[in-house]
Every structure is written in C-alpha cells, then in structure tokens.
Amino acid sequence: MNDIVIDIEQVSKRYALSHQHRPDSLKSWLRSMANRLARNDDQPKDEEFWALNDISLQIRQGECLALIGKNGSGKSTLLKILSRIIPPTRGQIRVRGRIASLLEVGTGFHPELTGRENVFLNGAMLGCPERLIRQRFDAIADFSGVERFLDTPVKHYSSGMYVRLAYAVAAHVNADILVIDEVLAVGDAEFQKKCMEHLQTHLRTGITVIMVSHNLHAIRTIASNIAWIQGGQLFESGTVGSDILQRFEQT
Amino acid sequence: MTPIDTTSAVIPHSWRTIDGHAPTLPAYCRELYQYREVAYVLIRRDLIVRFRQTYFGLAWLLFKPLMLMLAMSFAFGFLAGFEKNHAAPYPLIIFCGVIPWYFFSNAVPDSMNSLLGHIHIIQKTYFPRAILPIAAVAVDAIEFGVAWLLFALGCLWFGYLPGWQIALFPLFFAQLIALCVVIGLLLSVVNVQFRDIGNLIPFLLTIGFFVTPAGYTLTRIPQHWQTLYALNPLVGIIEGMRWSLLNGMDGFPLIAVASSLTITVVMGIIAVRHFLATDADLVDLA
Numbered sequence: 001m002n003d004i005v006i007d008i009e010q011v012s013k014r015y016a017l018s019h020q021h022r023p024d025s026l027k028s029w030l031r032s033m034a035n036r037l038a039r040n041d042d043q044p045k046d047e048e049f050w051a052l053n054d055i056s057l058q059i060r061q062g063e064c065l066a067l068i069g070k071n072g073s074g075k076s077t078l079l080k081i082l083s084r085i086i087p088p089t090r091g092q093i094r095v096r097g098r099i100a101s102l103l104e105v106g107t108g109f110h111p112e113l114t115g116r117e118n119v120f121l122n123g124a125m126l127g128c129p130e131r132l133i134r135q136r137f138d139a140i141a142d143f144s145g146v147e148r149f150l151d152t153p154v155k156h157y158s159s160g161m162y163v164r165l166a167y168a169v170a171a172h173v174n175a176d177i178l179v180i181d182e183v184l185a186v187g188d189a190e191f192q193k194k195c196m197e198h199l200q201t202h203l204r205t206g207i208t209v210i211m212v213s214h215n216l217h218a219i220r221t222i223a224s225n226i227a228w229i230q231g232g233q234l235f236e237s238g239t240v241g242s243d244i245l246q247r248f249e250q251t
Numbered sequence: 252m253t254p255i256d257t258t259s260a261v262i263p264h265s266w267r268t269i270d271g272h273a274p275t276l277p278a279y280c281r282e283l284y285q286y287r288e289v290a291y292v293l294i295r296r297d298l299i300v301r302f303r304q305t306y307f308g309l310a311w312l313l314f315k316p317l318m319l320m321l322a323m324s325f326a327f328g329f330l331a332g333f334e335k336n337h338a339a340p341y342p343l344i345i346f347c348g349v350i351p352w353y354f355f356s357n358a359v360p361d362s363m364n365s366l367l368g369h370i371h372i373i374q375k376t377y378f379p380r381a382i383l384p385i386a387a388v389a390v391d392a393i394e395f396g397v398a399w400l401l402f403a404l405g406c407l408w409f410g411y412l413p414g415w416q417i418a419l420f421p422l423f424f425a426q427l428i429a430l431c432v433v434i435g436l437l438l439s440v441v442n443v444q445f446r447d448i449g450n451l452i453p454f455l456l457t458i459g460f461f462v463t464p465a466g467y468t469l470t471r472i473p474q475h476w477q478t479l480y481a482l483n484p485l486v487g488i489i490e491g492m493r494w495s496l497l498n499g500m501d502g503f504p505l506i507a508v509a510s511s512l513t514i515t516v517v518m519g520i521i522a523v524r525h526f527l528a529t530d531a532d533l534v535d536l537a
Contacts, residue, residue, distance in 0.1 A: 026445045027447075029445065080534075082269070083377055084269055085373075085374065085377055086535055087532060088269070088270060088271050089271060090271070094267065095268075095269065096266055103376070108376030109372075111371070112300075117296060121293070121296070122376075124291070124378075125289050125372075
C-alpha cells in the first residue's frame with residue numbers, strides 16, 4: 001500500500017539497569033575502566049531491560065492510532081523513538097512527512113523565555129519557518145487562550161497553560177504527523193473538547209495522529225485504530241470498532 | 252473558532268529512516284541547515300537577555316573591550332614595562348591579544364554548558380543538537396566582532412594605519428571561531444556525561460591566560476621555548492591577528508600559525524566524529 005506514512009519495523013529498545021551506580025564522574029569511570037583492564041570481574045553485571053521488544057506497526061495517512069497499555073508498558077518510549085529523542089537499539093522506523101511531537105507537559109519550552117518567545121522557538125523546532133509562525137501568531141494565541149500571559153516567562157505558567165500553548169503551536173505548524181503523549185489530560189474539559197474537535201477536523205484533511213491516552217472516552221471519540229502494548233510488545237491491534245477496548249477495560 | 256490549515260496534507264514521497272546509526276556528516280549538515288531558525292531564535296534570545304534591563308544597553312559592547320584594553324595596557328605595558336621597542340602603539344597590540352582571549356574564555360564555557368543547560372528541551376523535542384554549542388559560540392562571536400569597532404577607533408586615535416596584511420585578518424578571525432566551535436562540540440558532549448569538566452575548564456582557562464600572548468607578545472618568550480609555547484592553538488591565532496592588523500609587526504609567526512592550524516583541524520575531526528557518534532544517544536547518557 002502506498003498510503004503508509006509510518007512504518008515501524010521490529011523496533012526494540014534496551015536499557016541497562018545497573019545495580020552499581022552508573023559512572024557519572026571521571027573518577028568512577030576511570031575506576032571501572034581500571035577494574036575492567038585488570039579483569040576484575042567482581043562487578044555485578046548490568047541487567048538488561050527491554051522497554052520495547054520487536055514492535056512492528058504500520059500507520060496509514062489519515063489514521064488516528066491510539067496506543068493503550070499499562071504504565072511502563074513502553075508506549076511513551078515508542079513515541080520518543082518516533083520523535084527522535086532517543087534512538088532504537090534495534091530495528092528502524094521509516095517516516096514520510098514532518099512530525100510534530102507533544103511529549104509530556106512543557107514540551108520543549110524554555111522556562112526562562114516568555115510565552116511569545118517560546119512560540120517562535122517551538123515553531124522553529126517543529127520545522128516551521130518564522131514567517132509562517134508570525135502569520136499565524138494571532139490564531140495560536142487565540143487557540144491557546146493564554147493571550148494575557150504571552151509576555152510572562154513560561155516558568156510561571158500552570159501546567160494547563162503550558163499544554164494549551166504547546167498544543168496551539170503544534171496545531172499550527174502544518175505537520176503531517178502529530179505525536180501526542182497524554183498531554184491533553186492536563187487541560188480542562190473545555191480545552192480537551194476544543195483539542196478533540198480540532199484533531200477531528202485535521203484528521204479529515206489527511207493529517208495522521210499517533211496518541212497515547214488513558215482516557216478511553218477520548219480514544220473512542222477520535223481514534224480509528226488501537227494498538228495495545230504490553231511489556232514492550234505489541235499485544236494486539238485493530239480498529240476502534242473491534243472489541244479490543246472492551247477487553248482492555250476488563251484487565 | 253477552530254483554525255483549519257488551508258493546505259491539506261500532501262504526503263511527501265521521500266522516506267526518512269529513524270534508526271540507531273550515527274548520521275553522516277553531509278546528512279547532518281543538511282539537517283542543521285533545515286533547522287537553522289532554531290539557532291536564530293536562540294541567538295536572538297541570548298542577545299536580548301544579555302542587554303535587557305541594562306542602563307547602557309549596547310554601549311556595553313564597546314565599554315567592556317575598552318576597559319579590558321586600558322587595564323591590560325596598564326598592567327603589562329606600564330607596570331611590567333613591556334611597552335618598549337614596539338613599532339605599533341602598545342594598547343593596539345594588547346587589544347589584538349586580550350579581546351580574542353576574552354572571546355575564547357567566554358565562548359568555551361558557554362558552549363560547553365549549552366547542551367546541559369538545555370537538557371529539558373533536548374529531552375522533549377528533536378532538533379540537531381549541534382545547534383546549541385554553535386549558537387552559544389555565535390552569541391559571543393557577535394560581541395567579539397563588534398569589539399573590533401573599538402580597534403578601528405583606536406587606530407584613528409593613534410593615527411595608525413594597518414597595512415595590506417589586514418586582508419588576511421578574516422582568516423584568523425574565522426579560525427578562532429572555528430576553534431571555539433570545535434572545542435564547544437567536544438566539551439558540551441563530554442559535559443553531559445562527566446560533569447567534572449564543568450569545574451576543570453574554568454580553572455584551565457585561568458591558567459591559560461598566562462600561557463597565551465594576550466597581555467604580551469610572542470617575542471617575550473625565549474626562542475627555544477617558542478615551539479613548545481606554540482602548542483597553544485591561540486598563540487598562532489593571536490600572533491596572526493597582530494601580524495595582519497599591525498603591519499606585519501614581528502614578522503609572520505609561521506611556526507605558531509602552522510601549529511595552530513594543525514591542532515584546530517585535528518581537534519575538528521575528533522570533535523565532529525565524536526559528536527556525530529553521540530548526538531542520538533545524548534538523552535540516554537544524561
């Protein structure tokens with residue numbers, strides 16, 4: 001099929017759980033190197049932890065994929081790899097189009113900068129030319145609902161304000177793919193509704209969305225497909241119409 | 252009220268691959284160019300912050316180098332008695348040493364701390380991370396560039412006219428900036444992993460001032476020590492700047508310039524390779 005925009009191929013992510021504390025100073029690093037050179041094997045071996053294990057998924061244009069799963073199942077790790085924040089240990093992801101990511105609260109905002117300055121910084125980071133941001137600045141401010149605080153450093157913002165502004169920027173940069181990690185849960189009901197409506201309109205214009213959410217109601221409203229991740233593996237996937245959500249609810 | 256983008260998404264045909272491999276240099280440079288606006292925003296922000304709420308505002312750009320030049324001329328020229336036997340006015344000689352040194356000693360720690368200082372951004376959004384150390388150097392470089400206006404004023408004051416050699420000045424200027432970027436790329440990554448160097452570098456810079464011909468000239472160093480002394484890459488740059496701006500002052504410092512160029516290039520290769528290899532893993536390392 002040629003309408004696939006994201007092709008996740010056997011992606012795995014390994015973390016080392018060191019029981020000894022990690023060398024974070026030159027001294028401890030030198031010591032561990034010296035130990036290794038002296039074949040001093042009394043150091044406990046690092047335990048491996050696979051946050052993601054052999055995940056394969058394909059996402060088509062216009063799809064809204066919701067990742068579900070318990071805390072620590074690897075959903076956010078997958079989004080981080082997709083957003084290029086961390087690299088996969090194995091496997092690869094192929095992407096067509098520009099991704100705009102909203103990961104966690106305060107996504108990529110600089111606390112010392114004002115809201116206005118952060119809009120430009122964030123826009124540039126999402127690959128949007130400044131001239132375009134300038135054009136849409138009023139729309140962004142209006143959508144965020146924090147106009148009054150645009151000249152206040154964002155460190156004074158509440159987490160709700162943070163998210164509203166961050167979402168407003170991401171929504172206006174013309175990305176082809178939106179990656180959203182649970183952030184919308186921070187906003188109030190009114191703002192959540194606004195975002196949902198906004199996402200729905202965008203989905204109709206051909207944008208692709210990947211989201212992590214624990215809000216099953218939100219998922220039922222906007223998602224078209226579900227991927228259930230458990231223990232770093234793809235447990236089940238299907239359309240929102242299938243009974244995956246019901247079974248997930250029962251667990 | 253919901254804003255709708257007039258351009259509906261047209262999916263590009265080109266695929267981009269995200270995997271664990273280090274990017275190639277050309278690919279990384281292309282990406283740096285794509286994200287150049289991030290650098291512009293960061294540079295503008297730093298400049299604004301630096302002069303916001305200052306009474307003298309931009310006058311600081313000339314005031315600081317003026318004070319440095321006067322204080323150093325007093326200390327080295329008058330107190331230490333180095334002022335004699337020079338073809339050019341001593342304050343101008345000092346300027347060519349102290350101002351590059353001042354830039355270097357600011358740019359190195361600034362770029363070293365750039366990744367760590369923006370770690371909360373790096374952890375939440377992607378852009379080529381080399382932008383941060385480069386932007387940090389750029390901010391100091393702008394201040395450094397403006398300071399040369401004072402040199403021009405100094406030339407007028409002393410009625411001194413630089414010779415044809417001035418044509419080569421931009422090369423030394425560019426090399427100094429390149430050196431700072433190279434050191435910044437290297438140290439900023441190391442600083443994320445080993446915070447020790449955050450303490451070490453300011454200390455080394457304090458020592459560095461005395462083994463750099465900032466307040467004196469290369470001729471003060473005994474002949475048989477000069478080759479060893481030239482291992483400091485700043486020696487070639489500063490003496491080269493003096494040669495280019497002060498009518499070929501003490502003759503062209505060939506050994507120092509050659510050594511400085513070699514060290515800059517070798518460090519450049521190491522720094523770029525190391526940065527490319529580590530860039531993707533930065534968040535996991537922090």
